[in-house]
Amino acid sequence: MRASLIQIAVDPDEPVDDRRARVARLVREERGVADLVVLPELWPTGAFAYEAFGAEAEPLKGPTYEAMAAAARDAGVWLHAGSFVERVPDGAADGAGSLYNTSLVFSPDGELVASYRKIHRFGFDKGEAVLMAAGEDLVTVDLPRLTVGVATCYDLRFPELFRGLVDAGAQAFVIPAGWPARRRAHWTLLAQARAVENQAYVLACGTAGTHADVEQAGHSIVVDPWGEVLAEAGPGEETLRVVLDPAKVASTREQFPALKDRVL
Ligand SMILES: O=C(O)CCC(=O)C(=O)O
Numbered sequence: 001m002r003a004s005l006i007q008i009a010v011d012p013d014e015p016v017d018d019r020r021a022r023v024a025r026l027v028r029e030e031r032g033v034a035d036l037v038v039l040p041e042l043w044p045t046g047a048f049a050y051e052a053f054g055a056e057a058e059p060l061k062g063p064t065y066e067a068m069a070a071a072a073r074d075a076g077v078w079l080h081a082g083s084f085v086e087r088v089p090d091g092a093a094d095g096a097g098s099l100y101n102t103s104l105v106f107s108p109d110g111e112l113v114a115s116y117r118k119i120h121r122f123g124f125d126k127g128e129a130v131l132m133a134a135g136e137d138l139v140t141v142d143l144p145r146l147t148v149g150v151a152t153c154y155d156l157r158f159p160e161l162f163r164g165l166v167d168a169g170a171q172a173f174v175i176p177a178g179w180p181a182r183r184r185a186h187w188t189l190l191a192q193a194r195a196v197e198n199q200a201y202v203l204a205c206g207t208a209g210t211h212a213d214v215e216q217a218g219h220s221i222v223v224d225p226w227g228e229v230l231a232e233a234g235p236g237e238e239t240l241r242v243v244l245d246p247a248k249v250a251s252t253r254e255q256f257p258a259l260k261d262r263v264l
Contacts, residue, residue, distance in 0.1 A: 047178025
């Protein structure tokens with residue numbers, strides 16, 4: 001299985017519609033090159049552009065959905081389209097409703113096969129943690145020969161989420177992120193830890209550049225079930241391409257059956 005992680009920068013001077021069109025072009029460029037394409041967290045707005053969340057929020061089937069469904073179909077790829085700010089109306093007169101950090105996964109026919117609302121919201125007493133509602137459901141997606149569990153950015157710090165995904169059958173984790181450069185060491189370490197402890201592939205796609213005064217780590221990374229780093233991006237915009245061997249999950253779990261020794 002060939003996977004491409006598209007690490008883009010969120011430049012506040014680039015209009016969101018232009019960025020959507022640019023990202024769709026980058027996805028289409030993976031036609032015949034990748035089976036699975038992965039995008040970062042909140043790439044339409046920027047993960048730290050809190051003041052833009054309300055204005056840029058979209059319904060589930062809004063412009064990002066439409067652009068990414070078409071791009072997946074044109075490219076003939078499974079597309080984890082990263083995440084966007086989803087607005088879910090609650091019927092109140094002000095129309096504000098709730099915001100979620102929502103990921104979308106499309107089939108090569110452009111059909112939505114999964115959506116995931118980020119469970120662990122980042123920011124402590126500000127930002128996403130106060131502006132957005134928390135998702136509640138674990139999500140896995142059956143790709144041909146590989147069951148993928150999805151998580152988003154800050155979720156990476158919560159190993160129990162990944163155990164839950166393993167219990168639901170996950171053999172790989174796809175993690176879009178907007179991880180800050182300040183904590184890049186955590187990103188790399190945690191990506192490897194989640195792969196090793198769960199004997200699963202980790203495909204973690206971050207953002208490049210700086211937005212909202214937060215320098216992004218970039219360094220998207222793909223780790224195999226043994227913990228080996230298969231590929232790692234630099235800090236700038238880049239498409240990271242790797243080949244995954246789905247059989248390696250079962251062989252790793254058989255040869256070193258630590259998952260079977262779980263007590264809790
Ligand atoms: O956990 C971190 O250090 C970064 C998390 C984050 O930036 C996010 O979830 O948006």
